[in-house]
Amino acid sequence: MSPHSLQLDKLLLFGDSITEFAYDLLPQDSTATQFAFGPALQNSYTRRLDVVQRGFSGYNSKWALKLLPKILEYEDTPGTKVQLATVFFGTNDAVFEGMQKVPLDDYIANMRQIIQLLKERDIRVVVIGLAKHDADNWNPRKPQDVEQGVLRSNERSCEYNKALEELTVELDVAFVNLYKAFDNYSGDWRDLLIDGVHFTGEGYKIMYAEVLDSIRSKYPEWAPESVPYRLPYWRDFELQQFESKLGEWLN
Numbered sequence: 001m002s003p004h005s006l007q008l009d010k011l012l013l014f015g016d017s018i019t020e021f022a023y024d025l026l027p028q029d030s031t032a033t034q035f036a037f038g039p040a041l042q043n044s045y046t047r048r049l050d051v052v053q054r055g056f057s058g059y060n061s062k063w064a065l066k067l068l069p070k071i072l073e074y075e076d077t078p079g080t081k082v083q084l085a086t087v088f089f090g091t092n093d094a095v096f097e098g099m100q101k102v103p104l105d106d107y108i109a110n111m112r113q114i115i116q117l118l119k120e121r122d123i124r125v126v127v128i129g130l131a132k133h134d135a136d137n138w139n140p141r142k143p144q145d146v147e148q149g150v151l152r153s154n155e156r157s158c159e160y161n162k163a164l165e166e167l168t169v170e171l172d173v174a175f176v177n178l179y180k181a182f183d184n185y186s187g188d189w190r191d192l193l194i195d196g197v198h199f200t201g202e203g204y205k206i207m208y209a210e211v212l213d214s215i216r217s218k219y220p221e222w223a224p225e226s227v228p229y230r231l232p233y234w235r236d237f238e239l240q241q242f243e244s245k246l247g248e249w250l251n
Helices: 017-023 036-046 061-075 106-120 136-140 143-148 153-170 177-184 201-218 239-248
Strands: 009-014 050-055 082-087 124-128 174-176
Touching: 009 017, 009 036, 009 061, 017 036, 017 050, 017 082, 036 050, 036 201, 050 061, 050 136, 061 106, 082 106, 082 136, 106 153, 124 153, 124 201, 136 143, 153 177, 174 201, 177 201
Parallel strands: 009 050, 009 082, 082 124, 124 174
Antiparallel strands: none
């Protein structure tokens, strides 16, 4: 697309509550604004791509698979194509009990279909793996879930994460290993989780860095610095020249 076009292609953020909350500058239990993944990504792609957030709190891969065709029908349109998509499901699938639970084999089958639906439209996929879980923080907040056996564990997250990474290798798409990134955090990884599941600003900062690293590695032509900046910088022109050129560009 011409660098003078005001029709911007898109980067789709598709996921569960961690994606839904990715624009929240003042998350729960916080008293000061924090880093937010969504605005940071939008800033990186300013005048390059529009970032479209489609996060659905509590959803699992089974329900996501039902949503995706309709989302793509609305968002992946001529002139404003989805070029990149992050896919982040699994935190809810990996619960031990409850209606969100999706067995591992079914989870991988669902994620395979989600990835393939995106690839069929020539969308570059960045799959985000499950992060760590702090049960000591989460369980006291959800006594009813605990009573019903709706529990998570890091061992189970690792199992889903490993299978998901293997799928991304098979399908040749980018993978963000958040579990490993949280493990490698220089401080206490529990500080990356605001409630044991959802991220603090510092957790989202790691996710942001890992997603951009994966794009630069797997799809370098869609890294922010590689996507054409729409309309030239105004200081590069004299006033009369700029106004004349602007009229030409917009016709």
